[in-house]
Amino acid sequence: DSGVTQTPKHLITATGQRVTLRCSPRSGDLSVYWYQQSLDQGLQFLIQYYNGEERAKGNILERFSAQQFPDLHSELNLSSLELGDSALYFCASSPQTGEVVGEQYFGPGTRLTVT
Amino acid sequence: QQQVKQSPQSLIVQKGGISIINCAYENTAFDYFPWYQQFPGKGPALLIAIRPDVSEKKEGRFTISFNKSAKQFSLHIMDSQPGDSATYFCAASIGKGGKLIFGQGTELSVKP
Numbered sequence: 001d002s003g004v005t006q007t008p009k010h011l012i013t014a015t016g017q018r019v020t021l022r023c024s025p026r027s028g029d030l031s032v033y034w035y036q037q038s039l040d041q042g043l044q045f046l047i048q049y050y051n052g053e054e055r056a057k058g059n060i061l062e063r064f065s066a067q068q069f070p071d072l073h074s075e076l077n078l079s080s081l082e083l084g085d086s087a088l089y090f091c092a093s094s095p096q097t098g099e100v101v102g103e104q105y106f107g108p109g110t111r112l113t114v115t
Numbered sequence: 116q117q118q119v120k121q122s123p124q125s126l127i128v129q130k131g132g133i134s135i136i137n138c139a140y141e142n143t144a145f146d147y148f149p150w151y152q153q154f155p156g157k158g159p160a161l162l163i164a165i166r167p168d169v170s171e172k173k174e175g176r177f178t179i180s181f182n183k184s185a186k187q188f189s190l191h192i193m194d195s196q197p198g199d200s201a202t203y204f205c206a207a208s209i210g211k212g213g214k215l216i217f218g219q220g221t222e223l224s225v226k227p
Contacts, residue, residue, distance in 0.1 A: 002160065048214060106160065109157075
């Protein structure tokens with residue numbers, strides 16, 4: 001158990017809908033990362049937040065957005081869903097001591113199925 | 116330039132054998148190279164990682180070999196066990212806190 005929690009575990013929704021995935025990082029970790037895992041694209045970085053601020057952005061679609069709240073939990077919002085958005089979505093967190101950032105620890109993921 | 120290429124895609128090894136997975140990268144700015152292990156239905160779990168200032172790192176049965184000039188690194192699993200059957204991903208980043216660029220994954224099956 002990495003200490004990173006994600007809810008829900010599974011999500012089934014229809015095309016055109018909007019969903020919110022939630023992530024709670026390990027206690028004290030300030031950085032949160034979101035990754036998408038699909039059969040054709042593999043594991044791809046979406047976005048990173050550090051202490052509430054966006055730190056880095058990957059190939060995240062404009063239909064997707066994220067935020068990190070003052071209690072450090074993060075939410076990934078996916079809207080106007082398409083069949084191709086069906087994937088596993090992972091959240092990871094990492095600690096930071098001063099300028100030194102630690103390894104990324106992954107949560108169990110949310111499996112999104114768009115029908 | 117951001118890609119990390121991983122091979123083989125799948126690997127079958129007998130119990131007690133050595134499993135070897137290879138990765139290659141292009142971006143010389145990468146300075147952190149972790150390996151993750153993923154079981155079905157679970158998130159990737161950090162296995163072992165290396166920085167480019169060392170050529171080898173060993174933790175138990177797992178060893179990373181790193182060749183900076185060739186821009187290649189590999190994972191060796193000694194005395195492979197059926198419990199090691201999983202998908203293995205190499206990755207690279209700029210700094211530990213940087214976004215991870217993952218290889219395509221290797222599905223390892225260790226036969227008893």
